[in-house]
Amino acid sequence: MKPKTKMIHGGTVTGDELTGAVSVPIYQVSTYKQDAVGKHKGYEYSRTGNPTRHALETLIADLENGKAGFAFGSGMAAITSVMMLLNAGDHVVMTDDVYGGTYRLTTKVLNRFNLAHTYVDTSDAAQVEAAIKPNTKALYIETPTNPLLKITDLKKMSEIAKKNNLLLIVDNTFATPYWQQPIDFGADIVLHSATKYIGGHSDVVSGLVVVNSDQLAEDLHFIQNSVGGVLGPQDSWLLIRGIKTLGLRMEAIEKNTHAIVEFLENHPQVSTIYYPGLKSHKGHEVAKTQAGGFGGMISFDVGSGEKADEVICKAKYFTLAESLGAVESLISVPAKMTHASIPAERRAELGITDGLIRISVGIEDSEDLIEDLKQAME
Ligand SMILES: *Cc1c(COP(=O)(O)O)cnc(C)c1O
Numbered sequence: 001m002k003p004k005t006k007m008i009h010g011g012t013v014t015g016d017e018l019t020g021a022v023s024v025p026i027y028q029v030s031t032y033k034q035d036a037v038g039k040h041k042g043y044e045y046s047r048t049g050n051p052t053r054h055a056l057e058t059l060i061a062d063l064e065n066g067k068a069g070f071a072f073g074s075g076m077a078a079i080t081s082v083m084m085l086l087n088a089g090d091h092v093v094m095t096d097d098v099y100g101g102t103y104r105l106t107t108k109v110l111n112r113f114n115l116a117h118t119y120v121d122t123s124d125a126a127q128v129e130a131a132i133k134p135n136t137k138a139l140y141i142e143t144p145t146n147p148l149l150k151i152t153d154l155k156k157m158s159e160i161a162k163k164n165n166l167l168l169i170v171d172n173t174f175a176t177p178y179w180q181q182p183i184d185f186g187a188d189i190v191l192h193s194a195t196k197y198i199g200g201h202s203d204v205v206s207g208l209v210v211v212n213s214d215q216l217a218e219d220l221h222f223i224q225n226s227v228g229g230v231l232g233p234q235d236s237w238l239l240i241r242g243i244k245t246l247g248l249r250m251e252a253i254e255k256n257t258h259a260i261v262e263f264l265e266n267h268p269q270v271s272t273i274y275y276p277g278l279k280s281h282k283g284h285e286v287a288k289t290q291a292g293g294f295g296g297m298i299s300f301d302v303g304s305g306e307k308a309d310e311v312i313c314k315a316k317y318f319t320l321a322e323s324l325g326a327v328e329s330l331i332s333v334p335a336k337m338t339h340a341s342i343p344a345e346r347r348a349e350l351g352i353t354d355g356l357i358r359i360s361v362g363i364e365d366s367e368d369l370i371e372d373l374k375q376a377m378e
Contacts, residue, residue, distance in 0.1 A: 003063075003178060004247040011059030013051070024055045026237045048225050052233040056208075056240050060198075063177040063243070064190050066210035068217035070224050071236055075173065075193025076101050077229030078207025080109075082169060082189055084223045085216070088114040090137040095122040095152060097145045097350050099171065099193075100339055122152040123283060128160055138167040144174045144287070146324075147299040147334040147358040148351055149274045151283025154290050158186025173197070173325075178250045180291040183212045189220075196325030197296075200242040200249055204235045249327065252363040253296035259366040260359070260373065264300050269307070269377055271355075274299040296361040297324060299334070302377070305354030308333050312357070314376035317369055324360035329369055331359050 001009065015022045027050055032043045043049050053071050061069035072078040079102055086092070094106065096119040106117045120127040122141050139161050143152040154170065161168035169189045170182040176197045182190045192198055194206040211217050224230060231239075261277065264270045276287040277294035287294060302308050311331075312320050318331035322338055332338060335347055335354045342352075361369070 006062060007178075007243050007245075007247050010062035011055055013055035013058060024052055024237065024240055026233050027051045028233050046233070047228050047230055050230075050233055050236070052240075053231055053236040056231070056236040059240060059243060060177070060192075060194075060208045061210050063181075064172075064210035065181050065183045066190065066212050067214060068211055068221070070209045070211075070220055071194075071231035071239070072207035072209070072224070072229045073231055073235075074205045074229070075099075075191070075195055075207040076105060078191050078193075078209050079171070080105060081220065081223050081227055081229060082191055082209055083110055083115065084227060085167070085219055086115055086137055089135060091116040091118065091133050091135045092138045092140050093118050093120060093122075093128055093131045093136055093166075094140040095142045095145060095150075096120055097148060097150060098140070098142045099146060099173075100341055102140075102142075102171070104341060121150070122157065123150050123286075125153065125156045125160065128157065132160075132164050132166070136164065136166060138169055140169045140171070142171040142174070143180075144276055144283070144295060144297070146174065146297070146338070147274070147356065149174075149276050149281070149283075149295075149297060149299065151276055151281075151287045153286045154182050154185035154187065161188075162186065174295055174297060175291050175293075176246060176250055176295075176325075178247050179293040179295065183210065185290060188212050188216060194239055194242075195323065197250065198242055198246060198325075199239055200246065200326055201238075202323065202326040202328065204238045204242075206231050206235055206239055208239075249363055250293060250296075253361050254293045256363065256366040256369060257294070257296045257298060257361045260361060260369060261298060263370045263373065264298070267377065269302055270300050271303060272301040297358065298361065299356055299358045301353055301355050302357060303355045305333070305335070308355050308357050311373075311376045315372055316376075317364055317372045318359060318376075324358075326360070327363050329359060329362035329364060331357065334358050 034040045057069035118131045168187045170187045173193045192208045194208045
């Protein structure tokens with residue numbers, strides 16, 4: 001099956017056998033009648049399993065070429081549950097500019113449970129190898145990253161992980177399973193904030209995980225059921241609906257993004273553009289080998305915080321908001337918004353300046369988006 005067909009016909013459940021309904025029903029239910037003690041039709045209690053959630057879970061496993069999928073109440077619930085595969089005393093090597101919430105989880109919560117983390121620039125394999133300790137159990141990668149869209153070589157990371165017996169975990173939120181399937185490059189676990197491109201309509205908060213082995217599937221189901229951060233049936237249905245157009249949306253976003261980057265490249269007020277589709281981007285060659293598209297995120301520097309504020313206030317079609325990956329274009333200033341919780345010195349180290357603007361390109365007409373940016377930057 002080709003990708004766009006898979007988005008419609010993938011997973012093990014399509015529609016409803018009982019009625020012929022073409023869309024998967026929303027099983028708004030917590031418990032299930034048993035014919036005799038322990039004799040049931042596969043579902044006992046909806047924390048353990050729910051048919052609508054199950055339909056979504058098999059679909060995402062299919063899209064990521066994995067063994068099993070799991071749906072959670074948010075991306076952070078998904079990441080927390082994956083981290084709970086580890087034990088106190090273990091150590092994880094992580095991408096240095098991971099999502100701010102992931103940074104907060106590891107440095108303010110998981111550290112209290114004696115789970116240690118080292119942050120390195122994972123686009124440099126030597127730094128990754130140097131950070132591995134005797135108690136390192138996992139390598140946690142985000143690629144592309146936010147907001148500088150740094151690229152990490154998945155194949156190289158997989159080689160390092162195999163050599164050192166580490167779990168390779170990849171946050172694939174920015175690339176989506178339409179453009180990038182990390183399991184094909186050797187990842188053990190792939191996860192998403194499905195709040196972003198997978199949901200795609202700014203209407204649901206959710207997280208998805210896919211694992212590549214039966215053992216990990218069993219272990220993560222045990223954690224999902226024990227910890228309980230599951231996704232509800234309504235939200236599961238919204239994600240199934242979102243996935244049906246994921247391929248179309250990503251293609252439209254890709255086209256719009258190319259057009260906007262071309263406009264920004266020729267704009268005198270833009271000093272630096274971060275976009276992996278540019279030949280000048282450090283990760284361009286690697287991105288080309290592991291992803292079918294470069295995604296819809298662009299960051300660019302307009303020189304100062306004041307100028308950035310001005311552009312953001314004047315933009316009409318770019319909604320000032322956190323988050324990304326929806327049908328509507330969004331705009332933000334990472335230093336003051338998504339990355340405000342990161343100390344100023346660390347932001348400077350990472351290159352997140354006050355004049356840096358991040359846009360998440362939507363599926364509007366690119367002519368309107370470019371016209372809007374043009375007037376906002378005047
Ligand atoms: C948003 C985001 C998360 C967190 O997901 P939530 O659904 O907001 O909990 C994790 N990783 C990345 C890359 C994100 O963009």
